[in-house]
Amino acid sequence: MGVFYETIPKSMIKWILEQKVFWVATAPLSAVGHVNLSPKGGQYFGVIDERTFWYMDLTGSGNETISHLLEPGNGRATVLLNAFEGPPKIVRLWGQGRVLTNGTQAFSTFVDLHKVQTIPGTRSIIIVDIHQVGSSCGFSVPFYNFQEYRETLNDFFEKKDRKFKEGKVEESMDRYWAYKNAWSMDGLPGLPRAMEVGKEQNVAPIKKMVGPLALSRYHYGQGYTAAQVLLMVLASFLLGVAMTQYAPSLLSVGEKLATGVNGQ
Template identity: 35%
Template sequence: MGQLYEELTPRLREFIARSPMYFVATAPLAASGRVNLSPKGGMDTFTVLDGTTVAYLDLIGSGAETIAHLRENRRITLMFCSFTRQPKILRLYGEGECVFPDDPRWDGLIGRFGSHPIPRSVIVVDVRRIADSCGFTVPEMSLIRERDLQDKWGENKTQHQLEEYMVTKNSRSIDGLPARPPREEPVRSGAGPAEVQR
């Protein structure tokens, strides 16, 4: 059944690498605030930095809940689950930080991901608790293909259009928390897979 780990073992890293998708959950501090849960596709958007640190590529999408929540309180949970014959769920509980393109750490992180046209930030997570569980009720399914619709959407936008989109759609969370950092630098393209609700 369930087990706790001090760090991401080679077996857990292999499980993560084989996962076709993962889930990200965050929440504001306010009791009336909405919990956000986002599915993430494209495993070239996720990387293990060391035994207790992971990161994923955050792409421009229709919302910015994760960024707003992390800027307020840093709490984040990542979940991987098996849809194959061997059932398993892996949860990573930790504290997250958004690294934006104007951060000195950006260049050292962005090369760890696949190439995508609309990177918004890199979410770096300091993992504080690593736990797996059985996943006995998760259905067994087959992956047909990954979607590339978000990449195609981004390829058809100029940098100015992407910046305007983020001002309009990504400035605040649905609960009104600020999501955009105070910067004027336009979005830099060059890496990262896609997704439409982040």
């Protein structure tokens, strides 16, 4: 049976910190935007207090979470953790997410205050201000044995950082971010630093969606596509033609019916 809390129970914090992986879900405000779910592994997260969860955001080819959290009026985030060993348990943390971008004073202040050990490729610190916590059974989640953390991502950016320090300007993290992290797949602005460097150094962002459903720009509000708008215009036009053609007949029938009723 599910149980809800306004804050993280103290008895749950230790369990959260023991987990090896968790997921972060976000979504754009647009109805045609894509919901994103990102797995996070490694010992790069923490609980500041009963209302505040944070994790170190490592560089990746996508930046959907950042784009959704930075969208004006958005910021919604859900963190999911579940037990793969021991008693079954699922925990969800609902809240508003904040992005502290690497290179900003807010980022440096947080890192210093909480003694966060950053690594090459650290892109930002994500903070989730929690307003609801849910715990449920997780009886159907299978058992899995943890073996070890993957070092592939860390090794990749350590080599990239070393090449950059050796003088290869094209290996800079800023250029990588400008290429892959400047925009979301739906056309939402991404990492602010990536967008700035992209303009300064003329780095064209990667195209993230393909096929007929690929969006050329972000659709705000309900997110009606060009095809949907065209369909609505066509329907309105046909309705107007029909009303023009049949309105006199309908009015005549209405008058006759009214006359008949009054005559009775």
